[in-house]
Amino acid sequence: MKRRHLFAGVAGLAASTLLLAACGTGPTPAAAPTPTEDPSGSITFWSSLAGMDKVAEAFNASQDKIKVSFETIPNGANGGYAKLSTAITAGNGPDVATIEYPQLPQFVSNSQVVPLDGLINKAETVDKLTDETKALVQFGEKTYALPYDAAPMLMWYRQDMLAKAGVEIPKTWDEFEQAGKKLKAVAPDSYLASFNPNEVAASAGLAWQAGAKWFGTEGDSWKVGVNDEATQKVASYWQKLIDQKIVKVSQAYSDEWSLDLANSNVVGVLGANWSATGIQKRTEASGQKGQWIAAELPTWGNESGAFYGGSSFNVTKSSKNPAAAAKFVEFLTTSQEAIKARGNTGSAFLAFPGLTPVAQKAYDASYFGNDIYEVFNQAYGTITPGWQWGPNWDITNTALKDAYGKLTTGGTIHDAVDTAQDATVASLKQAGLSVKE
Amino acid sequence: MATQALTTTVRRQGRALAGTGGRTAALFLVPFFAVFAIAMIAPVIYSLVLSFHSQQKSGLGFGEAKTVFVGLENYVQVFQSETFVEGIARLGLYCLIYIPCMVGGAVVFALLLDATVAKARKLFQLLVFLPHAVPGVIAALIWAYLYTPGISPLVQALQGGGIQINFLDAHMVLPSIVNIGVWEWTGYNVIILFTALQAVPREILEAARVDGAGEIRAAISIKFPLILPALSVIMLFTIIGTLQLFTEPSIISKATASVTSTWVPNLWAYDAAFIRHNLNQAAAASIIIAGLAAVLSLAVTRLSSRMNKS
Numbered sequence: 001m002k003r004r005h006l007f008a009g010v011a012g013l014a015a016s017t018l019l020l021a022a023c024g025t026g027p028t029p030a031a032a033p034t035p036t037e038d039p040s041g042s043i044t045f046w047s048s049l050a051g052m053d054k055v056a057e058a059f060n061a062s063q064d065k066i067k068v069s070f071e072t073i074p075n076g077a078n079g080g081y082a083k084l085s086t087a088i089t090a091g092n093g094p095d096v097a098t099i100e101y102p103q104l105p106q107f108v109s110n111s112q113v114v115p116l117d118g119l120i121n122k123a124e125t126v127d128k129l130t131d132e133t134k135a136l137v138q139f140g141e142k143t144y145a146l147p148y149d150a151a152p153m154l155m156w157y158r159q160d161m162l163a164k165a166g167v168e169i170p171k172t173w174d175e176f177e178q179a180g181k182k183l184k185a186v187a188p189d190s191y192l193a194s195f196n197p198n199e200v201a202a203s204a205g206l207a208w209q210a211g212a213k214w215f216g217t218e219g220d221s222w223k224v225g226v227n228d229e230a231t232q233k234v235a236s237y238w239q240k241l242i243d244q245k246i247v248k249v250s251q252a253y254s255d256e257w258s259l260d261l262a263n264s265n266v267v268g269v270l271g272a273n274w275s276a277t278g279i280q281k282r283t284e285a286s287g288q289k290g291q292w293i294a295a296e297l298p299t300w301g302n303e304s305g306a307f308y309g310g311s312s313f314n315v316t317k318s319s320k321n322p323a324a325a326a327k328f329v330e331f332l333t334t335s336q337e338a339i340k341a342r343g344n345t346g347s348a349f350l351a352f353p354g355l356t357p358v359a360q361k362a363y364d365a366s367y368f369g370n371d372i373y374e375v376f377n378q379a380y381g382t383i384t385p386g387w388q389w390g391p392n393w394d395i396t397n398t399a400l401k402d403a404y405g406k407l408t409t410g411g412t413i414h415d416a417v418d419t420a421q422d423a424t425v426a427s428l429k430q431a432g433l434s435v436k437e
Numbered sequence: 438m439a440t441q442a443l444t445t446t447v448r449r450q451g452r453a454l455a456g457t458g459g460r461t462a463a464l465f466l467v468p469f470f471a472v473f474a475i476a477m478i479a480p481v482i483y484s485l486v487l488s489f490h491s492q493q494k495s496g497l498g499f500g501e502a503k504t505v506f507v508g509l510e511n512y513v514q515v516f517q518s519e520t521f522v523e524g525i526a527r528l529g530l531y532c533l534i535y536i537p538c539m540v541g542g543a544v545v546f547a548l549l550l551d552a553t554v555a556k557a558r559k560l561f562q563l564l565v566f567l568p569h570a571v572p573g574v575i576a577a578l579i580w581a582y583l584y585t586p587g588i589s590p591l592v593q594a595l596q597g598g599g600i601q602i603n604f605l606d607a608h609m610v611l612p613s614i615v616n617i618g619v620w621e622w623t624g625y626n627v628i629i630l631f632t633a634l635q636a637v638p639r640e641i642l643e644a645a646r647v648d649g650a651g652e653i654r655a656a657i658s659i660k661f662p663l664i665l666p667a668l669s670v671i672m673l674f675t676i677i678g679t680l681q682l683f684t685e686p687s688i689i690s691k692a693t694a695s696v697t698s699t700w701v702p703n704l705w706a707y708d709a710a711f712i713r714h715n716l717n718q719a720a721a722a723s724i725i726i727a728g729l730a731a732v733l734s735l736a737v738t739r740l741s742s743r744m745n746k747s
Contacts, residue, residue, distance in 0.1 A: 079711070081711075082710075082712065085711070085714060086711070106714065108499060109497075109498045109499050110714065111501060140499055197694035198691075198694065217497060220496040220497060221497070222497060222498075249694065251691065251692060251693060251694055254585070254691060254692045254693075255581075255582065255585050255588050256585050256587055259587045259588055263587075265587075391498045392713065392714065394713050394714070395713050398698050398699065401694075401697065401698055402520055402697040402698060402699055404694050405607070405694050405697040408606055408607045408695060409607040427715075430491075430514055430715075431491075431492065431493065432491075432493035432494045432498075432502075433496070433497065433498045434495065
């Protein structure tokens with residue numbers, strides 16, 4: 001009997017620690033990045049973005065010095081970053097990785113990506129970017145990534161439903177609320193949009209637009225403001241929308257969410273340029289062609305906007321050939337060939353000047369009822385400056401997502417941002433970082 | 438005298454067997470212990486070491502992290518985490534609903550199965566076991582579909598009958614997940630209990646019948662006490678399994694915000710390790726879960742050995 005329960009105990013212990021066994025090996029120092037004039041060799045490239053296999057093929061065809069092998073990995077919500085981060089730490093990560101802007105600082109902070117300075121031709125790449133996009137990839141004077149897309153946050157609406165409610169495209173958040181009420185009057189079961197607890201980056205975008213600064217630095221300290229004044233304003237506003245049933249609380253991309261769009265239960269999507277394919281896929285079969293339009297975000301009075309999503313390409317610490325990797329990153333982010341190769345995979349809006357027209361040409365936007373790229377351009381011009389992502393976005397991401405779980409049992413967005421603020425500050429302090437609230 | 442001589446020779450033979458068998462047994466056990474050491478013991482020790490250290494940075498955190506010995510600080514932080522403690526409480530509640538439902542169900546099914554005629558027995562055995570043949574992830578995905586309002590034929594049918602129910606709202610989601618577990622595991626445990634029932638000596642049952650016991654009386658007073666050892670094994674596995682609850686909530690969390698990413702302790706540990714990138718806290722949380730499993734299995738084995746004695 002004794003031995004048996006000893007085994008039982010050990011078995012339980014082992015099973016739950018097995019999870020951790022995968023991430024055992026310590027960091028292997030990568031070769032110091034040495035800029036070579038003409039790099040060559042084989043490199044690997046991981047991405048969850050559709051069509052990137054074709055881009056890698058196009059690069060391989062365009063020259064014969066560097067050979068890229070491509071591997072699809074799951075996206076962030078499905079464990080992509082867990083895989084990437086563990087692989088880099090274990091020393092068997094890819095040479096080139098795809099990292100979204102909110103997650104980039106934590107990869108930088110964990111020294112999992114290498115600075116590109118000295119590896120890339122700055123004049124032909126970074127220097128041509130706008131300040132807003134540069135701010136997403138530069139930390140402490142160093143460039144850690146080249147930005148791929150610059151995704152302006154947008155609202156997508158069903159124009160037929162807006163017309164039915166007798167409203168124009170809302171210009172301000174006030175008008176948005178009025179539009180929601182009018183919609184309720186003509187279609188009591190319909191919602192103007194959904195509020196997605198699993199899309200914390202969308203909450204961040206809304207706060208960003210309103211002038212919030214969730215993260216900032218002050219000397220050698222982080223300043224965390226997940227519940228700052230601007231965020232409080234946004235929180236109260238969206239809480240009001242939820243309470244009035246103008247927006248529906250549902251998980252983005254869930255079956256419920258998809259069905260709500262298909263059967264006109266929800267007639268708007270808070271998204272970005274990249275939302276187009278997702279909307280088309282979910283509503284095409286319900287005969288909604290020509291009804292969906294893109295629109296700039298309603299504002300708080302003066303012109304303002306935010307980025308929502310978007311990815312950068314990086315050279316990881318586990319790369320044995322950073323020079324060749326950087327060459328490929330340049331191709332990915334600045335070459336028209338790369339954009340062309342991707343084909344009709346999505347309504348990309350790119351950070352590097354001159355690329356978006358190529359993407360626009362490749363994308364079939366005939367499903368939509370207005371010139372969506374015109375709207376993207378407009379929205380791109382209004383990004384509120386001064387936003388910065390924090391050193392460990394996923395702490396905030398988890399905390400806010402968890403706190404949103406209480407929305408259906410009497411919790412409010414207000415409580416949620418307060419909880420997220422406390423959790424973020426506590427966790428950063430636990431890691432030894434200096435934090436000012 | 439004769440019996441005494443017999444026992445001594447048996448004893449002697451036994452000792453001789455043990456002498457040569459020891460080496461052979463060791464030879465056979467080496468592969469097991471080698472794998473056990475690499476795949477079980479080593480990770481446990483590594484996790485223990487991790488759990489007493491912490492990656493510390495300074496200032497803005499850009500730069501190499503230092504590994505520092507922090508003693509029990511990670512454990513303190515885990516217990517201070519509101520979400521972790523909530524997860525433990527939730528798991529307790531889950532056990533309170535799940536274990537009686539599943540084990541009770543398994544006992545009833547096994548006894549019924551034992552009482553049916555031979556032909557139907559095979560068929561029912563298969564039917565009861567069938568859900569367990571569906572892999573856990575797939576089962577969770579299918580149940581998530583069955584629970585989602587608007588798509589689920591189940592919800593629709595209930596609505597047709599005038600019952601408005603949202604299986605995924607914050608109050609219902611726990612019972613909904615219990616239901617997945619019960620559906621998945623009852624059949625498996627029925628088979629274990631049924632096998633134990635097959636081993637019940639028929640003469641005891643016949644004696645009971647002669648004494649006038651009906652099927653129900655025989656089931657309660659004869660069969661049930663005789664399968665108690667099997668039942669305690671089931672309890673042990675169920676408790677360990679329940680503490681590791683992970684798959685179902687992690688799948689359901691994609692469908693509803695009511696299941697958070699730190700909903701149960703194992704999810705908390707996963708999130709700490711792979712999302713928040715704090716391996717040390719994750720290790721501490723895992724050790725806590727494992728410790729809990731060890732304590733609970735100890736309690737169950739103690740309890741059942743006491744019950745077996747009395």
